[in-house]
Amino acid sequence: MVLGKPRNRHLTTGNGRCVFLTGAQLLIELLLEQGATTVFGYPGGAVLPIYDALYDCPSIRHILVRHEQAAVHAADGYARVTGKAGVALVTSGPGATNAITGIATAYMDSVPMVVLTGQVSSNLIGLDSFQEVDIFGMTMPITKHNFMVMDIAELPRIVKSAFHLATTGRPGPVLIDMPKDIMQGPAPSRHKPVELSSVPQLRGYKPDTSIPDEELQAVFGKLAQAQRPALLVGGGCMSEAASSLLLSLAEQAAIPVVSTLMGLGAFPTDHPLHLGMVGMHGTVAANKAVQQADVLLCLGVRFSDRVSGNPKSFSPHSFKIQVDIDESELNKNVSVHLALHGSVNEVLTALLSGGLTGSWEEWNKQIEAFPRRIPALSTKGEALLQPQEVIRLVHAQTAGEAVVATDVGQHQIWAAHHYPFKRPRSLLSSGGLGTMGFGLPAAIGAAVAEPGRPIVCISGDGSIQMNIQELMTAVDYGLDLKIVILKNGYLGMVRQWQQLFHDKRYSSVKISSPDFAGLARTFGARGYYARSRAEAEAVIHEAWAEPGVAVLEFDVTEEMNVYPMIPPGGDASQTIEYE
Template identity: 65%
Template sequence: MNGAQLLIEMLIGKNIEILFGYPGGAVLPLYDALYDCDRIQHVLVRHEQAAVHAADGYARATGRPGVALVTSGPGATNAVTGIATAFMDSVPLIVLTGQVSTDLIGLDSFQEVDIYGMTMPVTKHNYIVRDIADLPRIVNEAFHVATTGRPGPVLIDLPKNVMNAEFTAENQRATQSSTPFIRGYQPDHAIDPADIQVAAERLSQAQRPLILIGGGCMTDGTPALLKEFTGRFNLPVASTLMGLGALPSGHYLHLGMVGMHGTVAANRALQNADVVLCLGVRFSDRVTGNRKAFSPGSYKIQVDLDTSELNKNIPIDLAITGSCAELLAGLLENVHIADHSAWEQQIGTWSRRSAKARRELEDKLTPQEVIRCIQKATAGDAIIATDVGQHQIWTATHYEFSEARSFLTSGGLGTMGYGLPAAIGAAVAFPDRHVICITGDGSFQMNMQEIMTAVDHGLNVKVAIFKNGYLGMVRQWQQLFLGRRYSSVRISSPDFVALAKSFGAHGFRAHTLAEAEQIIELALHTDGLVVMEFDITEEKNVYPIVPPGASNQDMIVE
């Protein structure tokens, strides 16, 4: 077999069933090998960025690595945004890029870029295969690195002549998928029992305890352990954007999201807690606000698989390298919580301030109403993908996620255009589940060509577009912090309903609450891709909001 056939065989050996990609000259050997392969489904996207986002959505929804395949040059550079998105949010991906033949590298050849060097800052690791004999080792290492420890994207650059080279029989043993040894890479860290004991003692003595959960709580059995632990000891829980769903949003102990757009209850509890157990949280600026004023009186325990995240952004009192699941299992056996009824009463007061606002007397829909309609129609049992902006925060705040891996969103990079291809990836993985992309009229126009991808593959994706004629979050900042000097935020849009129909999809529109309820029910009972356009209040703002550089204590409440 040649290198391309070997690579396909190795992907099958890694239980890869789906490839998201776009062909080109440098990857013709791989596409030729796929022609005879009935074990891997190829999803042809319309843009390489969407291929990586779709693989990302597949990985987040399933917990398994997603795989994207793109050609050299512009194909590879188009993939960079998707790679950076996955890197910031710790998503396990294998990105296969075509490359010109090794004898042409460095000569400014047609469709040549140094994607290996270009992606070093936004991959967990990357490779260029210069010899066919190295391919088995590199593929095994790539999957090992992407999926162990703190997950992340790994890129493999594949020169065309290496893919055409013959793989000899004496190298066949090298394709065995034994656990590779990589010098200096130690993804598994056992937690010191003494650290578990110290954490247990601090929690047991706390008068105002709080658990803060992040994206690191999505793996292994962490969600089940988290629910058991919080329920047994009646501990309040706040979440980052990436942690939503690890504990059901409607759980009586869940206070909501923290940070710039956090709830009153979550932010007040975090600022006033005396012990904060931080599970899989990296303390981004959107979570902490002014770092010097972040939870000033608390004893902070941080647990993370990645040692480099400990004490990076916030000074930590007890830093623990290891899995959140292992720590929670240890704490279950060692914590003995004292009475903290006064703390519970105070949190109850803050929670009442976080209660949903009453309906405003307006002619147009509000975004909160639309999300609550989606929540009611799906009973919280859908996979929700979003783009980035106001609709993302409204979704995080008002949709009640019932399980882990049901919320797909770009948290760290904040990538507009992520939502639809991520929803496609999830729909490929779970064809029988409701998959809904909630987006804005600005974000949707970034990758709306992927409607055709969903239609071609008969995917059950529903798209809810909040159409308000603005780049909403940018406009809100200009309103609140720049004296309403609206600069380049007014955006025009096509008729999304007509657009959907031109792609062979379905399209519905709603102006009122009754119409919204009607078209959501209709969409959920219609096969294939459906675009729902909601005409919402133009200058509706996201609240609460913490001004940039301010403390979470200084949130602006509507």
């Protein structure tokens, strides 16, 4: 056999139908039936049969990452920008456990994903065999559902069910654990596609819940009679359809809109009706509007502690209406007056078709007086480059059209405030779990999914070092990806909390870093360094002048804090606006 030549590992019957020789081949065919064209993974002994089958399949692109956590984050980024289920493939034991953080990240942020894990042969399960862990049990709290394939005849039903579960209702990750002997063993003698109607209806899973007409009418009535209405938008509005409906409704009714971090982009953040992000690091205008509203329509929002602060004092004067596809989120963190279990699209469509309008002239005048500006740049050390400046320059360079993947920390909030997002699926950020190391692999997934769109990873010198090995992945696949590193010499957000709330010395979070620009060159990427605004403008222009992977290192002001900020568990009245 010529090295590298695809091998034919299936037989064709007289009528042209394929008879698959192995369970792994059948798995690949089932992935194709579900529309999967990309798999992010890392091989190992337990999944070698699957990799053999992938080798023979030119229709599925395999992206070889450098760490299993990155495989899942990349599948996550792919899913967030496309709305389709991302697919990750990892081996048993440490491969599977390395994937757990990525699975939990996707679960917390409701990202559709199918994670394929290898497992030791079925006769070795439970014997503490080499590279054996109970990944099925370990991940049950952080997946929508788990499957273990113990009978190859069940594989068509399992794969179809997994994609159905991952992408319907409240999206989320589904795991399929696959013993090696099942994958390398014989497949059924024939296979026909599984119809959607044959997918089992799991007990308690009802993804297509319809909202009763009387509840929709109650929402309409409350908003029509309101004096100070507001819309609070979360990650549940991130689909193209929901975003379009939301924009139409807000403009038709002239209702102000505020967003959670996960909801940024669902409504254009530079729109006159958008007051900014709410919560701990929200704008003064957004938090004031929420606190003073008399009717608050909350769409796809789960009221995490970073949004609500003290739940007892959250929007104390409003009639709160919560709409969520996941019934378990209703009244969980914040008590609401009207809870609707169903799609935000259904509510928005009903309000639009009903011609919702109101007389909110006084409210709109009051809102105009709310300070919308983000605090001005620090005057401490004016000659030093400031992180907000860098993000604004990146925004100007990309004309606001980029997909921006962030890590977690100060840079994440600066990006949320200083890079206006025009459309949904433009900001990829770990909101629920707060996963450092998410940004670069998520950006890789986005670059694979949308090769014609500007992709930017914004990170800090702490976060980027968690998965910096994935630079090699980006270079290997010739991705057009720009990595912006705001280097301030600290784990910045931890330092800020210690300074503001713990009155502690924070030398323990001072962090050293390599020469990122020089390191980028060793990976085969372009590297740039800047420490002044003039240098920053120059390197940004140069980096974007040609496609490919570029790392831009910005030496920024060391001890700058993120503002506004509400203390943990506090409310808008305790906002710290600036130093």
